[in-house]
Amino acid sequence: MLELTSLTAGYHGGTVLHGLDAEVPAGGVHAVVGHNGAGKTTLVxxxxxxxxxGSGTVRLDGTDVTGWPxxxxxxxxxxxxxxxxxVFGSLTVAEHLLLAHRPRRRAGAVGGEWGIGRVLDLLPRLGERRGHRGGELSGGEQQMLALARALLGSPRVLLLDEPTEGLAPGLTRQVHALVGTLAAEGLAVLLVSPSPESxxxxxxxxxxxxxxxxxxxxDGAEVRADQAALREALALAPLRAEG
Structure with a gap:
């Protein structure tokens, strides 16, 4: 589980993130949505x-990792x-994967070790493009490669910073399906996006x-049934912040 308590952060003496509390359980997906400048990337x-x-705590399965490099x-x-x-434009997909793969002896890797073969089973398009350089990939293929690099560290928590930015609707749906698959594997997923649909x-x-x-x-299920309350919250949010 990822647990954030009273988390505050900012840049050059200014505060961007103000006392955020959030939890992401193993096998869960927590989406943080907000307009540009809301502090989403600062959070990640x-x-x-x-x-x-600046203050607060970040805990991973009870271990305080706040401020770790x-x-x-x-x-x-x-x-x-x-x-x-x-992604690196001059490196091939295969080279990206080899550089990213770091076998873990750490206990508790969720769903077992993520090796290159397992990642390519999940993302078969990358297998088809193994000899292509990063600069030759489409935006969707680059996103899959970025996801593959993260998985090759065998994480327990996955942070996704606007993972569908610039993607066509079909690719966006594919990313969402992959997020569901990874959560089903037991990963805790924190996803940030400006899009209520995402x-x-x-x-x-x-x-x-x-x-x-x-x-x-x-609640995510309630939002999927009816996005009106979420859209209203996003529409009214700037007024609340000023008040």
Whole structure:
């Protein structure tokens, strides 16, 4: 389980994220949705160790990992799929996978070890493109490659920063299906997105973040049945933040 308590973070002395509380259980998907500038990427970076929190705690299965450097956070079991994919244009898919694969002796890897063969079974298109360079891949293929890199660390928690950004509707649905598959494997998934549709598609819990503060929280199944309350919360969020 990933547990965030009173988490505060920011840049250059300014505060972006204000006292956020959230939990992501093993096998669960927690979506954080908000407009651009709401603090979503700041949240992901604080959890991944790319940004040191100002206060509060990040706990992974009860272990306090707050402020750990990124490599220690990753080794502890938190994997990141960053916004924008960030693949290397000159490296082939096969080279990306070889560089990312780090066999873990860590106890408790969810669903067992994620090796290259297992990742390619999940993402067969990458197997077809193994000899192609990152710069030759489509946006959807780059997203699959970014996801594969994270899985090759055998994480217990997966952080997805706007994973469907710029993707066609069909590819977006494929990403959502993959998120569901990974949760069924026992991973805890924290997904951030500006899109209520993305949040509603696969989440068990949906949190609305506005100006770095939680302004609403919904059950995912209820949101899938009717998005009106979530859309209203997003529409009213800027007014609440100013008040």
């Amino acid at each position: 970076h604080a959890v991944a160790g790319l940004l040191r929190p 990124p490599h220690r956070v990753a080794h502890a079991g938190i994997g990141l799929v960053p916004q924008g994919r960030r 949040a509603a598609a696969c989440a068990d819990t949906v949190t609305v973040l506005t100006s770095g503060r939680v302004t609403a929280r919904f």
